Amino acid sequence: MEAYDAIVVGSGPNGFAAAILLQQQGLQTLLIEGADTLGGGMRTKEITLPGFKHDICSAIHPMALASPFLSTLPLAEHGLQFVFAPNEVAHPLDTEHAAILQRDLEQTALGLGKDSSAYKALFEPFVKQWDDLSQAVLGPLRFPRNPILMAKFGLKALPSAAMMAKTFETTEAKALWAGLCAHGIQPLENLTTAAIGIMLGTVGHRFGWPMAVGGSQAVADALASYFQAIGGNIQTDYWVDDVNQLPNHKVLLLDMTPKQVLNIKGLALRTGYRNQLKAYRQGLGVFKMDWALSDPIPFRNPAVMQSSTVHLGGTYEEIARAEYHTAQGRIPDAPYVLLSQQSLFDSTRAPAGKHTAWAYCHVPHGSTADCTKIIENQIERFAPGFKDTILAKHTFNTQQMESYNPNYVGGDINGGVMDLAQLYTRPSFSLTPYRTSNKNVYIASSSTPPGGGVHGMCGFHAARMALEDHFNVKINLQWQELC
Ligand SMILES: Cc1cc2nc3c(=O)[nH]c(=O)nc-3n(C[C@H](O)[C@H](O)[C@H](O)COP(=O)(O)OP(=O)(O)OC[C@H]3O[C@@H](n4cnc5c(N)ncnc54)[C@H](O)[C@@H]3O)c2cc1C
Structure with missing residues (x-):
């Protein structure tokens, strides 16, 4: 041998x-x-x-x-090869407004009106000094190369997303913040949930969110x-x-x-x-969906159609409630949904003129609930007519996800x-x-x-x-x- x-x-x-x-x-x-x-x-x-x-x-x-x-x-x-959409992340709201995260920090901040300065102040130091920050946040604990930057990061990252949300006044900025932090798949009141929001926002501004x-x-x-x-x-x-x-x-x-x-x-x-x-301890699970579509998802706000990633769930308060309920073992009626519309920016994904969409929501660990309806309702809420574009769909509940890949224990995608x-x-x-x-x-x-x-x-x-x-x-x- x-x-x-x-x-x-x-x-x-x-x-x-x-x-x-x-x-x-x-x-x-x-x-x-x-x-x-x-x-x-x-x-x-x-x-x-x-x-x-x-x-x-x-x-x-x-x-x-x-x-x-x-x-x-x-x-x-x-x-x-990576492909970048014009916008990195869109977060549509019922008002037809959407918070948009662009690679350009300045432009993103400007779009957040009264919260422009607060947003810029939060992300700018980390975007500028990513090389130092990444050494500390992308590995085991060790003495940081730039202790001052790390102290700054610690002060902002250790608190909960909920505490840091108080930095913002506008519905748009608060919602964008919730969508970023909720990638951590935990209640937004948990300590350190701000860290994931800061990291994902920082890499979005520094590198983009490509496919x-x-x-x-x-x-x-x-x-x-x-x-x-x-x-x-x-x-x-x-x-x-x-x-x-x-x-x-x-x-x-x-x-x-x-x-x-x-x-x-x-x-x-x-x-x-x-x-x-x-x-x-394993974490919450995900319910994953994929669609073959006859047309692009008809988001009410055109800027959302220019974004590779879309965070659906409405306001900060709605997303916080959905994540809290999930952690309590419940399936929320209106979940926080992470969606990607790759074929809009990568024509290799679907036959000519047709489209794909990818989405998931968080569910209790090991849940076998079928979340098709609540995910599709959440998309329809911001993109009326979406359901009429569906040609075919595929779903994975948490147990199917674990059978597909044993590393996703109970549907937990973060290990x-x-x-x-x-x-x-x-x-x-x-x-x-x-x-x-x-x-x-x-x-x-x-x-x-x-x-x-x-x-x-x-x-x-x-x-x-x-x-x-x-x-x-x-x-x-x-x-x-x-x-
Ligand atoms: C629905 C979903 C959406 C996600 N979205 C994103 C995203 O957009 N961006 C992002 O950065 N991350 C995303 N993630 C998370 C990301 O995929 C994982 O964090 C990452 O793949 C983990 O990498 P890993 O190498 O630790 O394990 P994995 O990628 O899970 O790989 C483990 C491999 O080990 C193999 N294996 C396990 N046991 C054995 C064994 N006994 N013998 C032989 N082989 C074995 C498995 O078959 C598997 O291929 C997502 C995950 C899921 C499920």
Whole structure:
């Protein structure tokens, strides 16, 4: 049997990032994927009608652009192209007004009227100093390179989204803020929910919220192509359940959540460590929908049709209520819906003249409720006539999502709750939570810092630890000098 320096199990963005960093450092690396296609949360498939390409999981890629590691890879040479809509995010309101997040911070702030200065004051320092901020927020806890900036970030990010919403007066600015913070999939009253809003707004202004031409699968395909070009090996269709059956290797990195890690035989993890993994908390789930459409979604406000991402849910108060009710185990009548209309900006997604749409709402963990009606009603509310454009649709409840990808436990797309207690010390209470109690085994998934999203930084840090511990290779954390 062939011997490898490293085996990485799971081909999500984190599995790929880990495998690539290891291979770049000269380690013979095998990447194993259980499914028959690569990509984890980056797959695109025809699941409604022939010719309509739908992103099954991730669709929008600000975090891939902002990733200090993925952004250093020559993925354009391996076929990856991003496309940007004129607006990054739109948040329509019943009044027919919409708050619009544009790449240009100044323009966005101007559109928020009385809240112009407050909005600019919140985001400007972080947009300008993203390089310093990213070192601190996209990895494990460590002493920041720019402590003053981090103190500023801490003051604004540690509070709840609800507390920070008081910074704004207008319905538009408050709603835009709610939509950004609600990506954290938690009640907006929870501490640190402001952090996700600040980070997503900051990367929106700094990098934009693009889509991959052809779908998110193009990100996975480019990562696979680059990994193989530098000598990496890939095996698909192999669900790992016993490490003793793997080819020989020195280190093993798992792009998996604690629940899956606990089920793998032969890992020889200590009881105390296993107990920490058992105590790890998963978060709320999602109900996901995809549509094949005869026409673009007829949003009442034309600026919304110029946006790749649309946040639906109305005012700050409505979104806060919906997220609170979901956390209480209820399905809200009018959920917060995240929607993307990729085919408007990427003609490869649908047959000529036709369109696709992608959306999800948050639901209780493990819920099997069918949210089709409430999601479609929420779209119709801001785009009368939407329902008449539907040619076909596909849905995933939380359990179908988990069967599709076992990393989405109970429909949780962030690999575990990203609250104060689990933000930096996930999945175990350690400053280096990528290490397990077995010195040859590492966790590399979004269940480690910095958590969910297509950025690969969890995998990068796990591989960095393995390189340091076993191969005497120290990776420079000055991002600009990474490769
Ligand atoms: C509906 C939805 C929408 C999303 N939207 C966005 C978005 O727009 N932008 C964004 O940045 N993020 C988005 N995300 C989140 C993002 O997809 C995830 O955070 C990210 O994919 C996590 O990466 P990962 O590498 O940790 O795990 P994953 O991408 O989940 O990959 C894990 C891989 O490991 C494999 N695997 C697991 N167990 C085994 C085993 N035993 N043997 C072999 N293989 C195994 C799985 O098959 C899977 O391919 C979304 C997710 C979902 C579900």
